[in-house]
Amino acid sequence: METKGRQSMNHISTEKRSSDRFLKIKLYSTILVVLASIAGMFLIGNFGLGILSSLRAHDDAATSFSALQQAAVFDLVRYLQTSDEEHFKEFLKDLTDAAGYNKAFRELEKPHPDLAAVYEGFAKVGSHREDIPGMIFVYNTFRNFEHMNKSV
Numbered sequence: 001m002e003t004k005g006r007q008s009m010n011h012i013s014t015e016k017r018s019s020d021r022f023l024k025i026k027l028y029s030t031i032l033v034v035l036a037s038i039a040g041m042f043l044i045g046n047f048g049l050g051i052l053s054s055l056r057a058h059d060d061a062a063t064s065f066s067a068l069q070q071a072a073v074f075d076l077v078r079y080l081q082t083s084d085e086e087h088f089k090e091f092l093k094d095l096t097d098a099a100g101y102n103k104a105f106r107e108l109e110k111p112h113p114d115l116a117a118v119y120e121g122f123a124k125v126g127s128h129r130e131d132i133p134g135m136i137f138v139y140n141t142f143r144n145f146e147h148m149n150k151s152v
Helices: 002-082 085-108 115-124 132-142 146-151
Strands: none
Touching: 002 085, 002 132, 085 115, 085 132, 115 132
16 A cells, blocks of 8 residues: 555656646746847847938938038029139039939949949038948838938
8 A cells, every 4th residue: 555655646746747847848938938029129129220320311411412402502602693713612512512422322223333432422411431331221222112212
């Protein structure tokens, strides 16, 4: 009878051990899923912030381009009014810098763009060198979207 009781106890403890093992596996699996979800959300958030930062840089470059165009017109009008060569030189400089912006986008349209020309074009309108790779990525990724086409 004693051996039957021991066998029964061994059977119960074996069941309990397998049940505990199952619970541990279930707990660790749940923790792993939660940690993977948190890591995924972090990566998606980081990617989204990178896109937003690049769009901001693109918008700043477009604003600077527009300002350069307006400054060129202003300098040309001042030159016509005063015949001062300095205003004409400023007009040419503003026009050259604004043309660099257009050149950068024309270069990006090519199958194998010259990145040095793209960097130079964006730098002429005041874009920071650290922002330019993100601007290139955003343009190449979203250039076929309606709103991106309108902005360029």
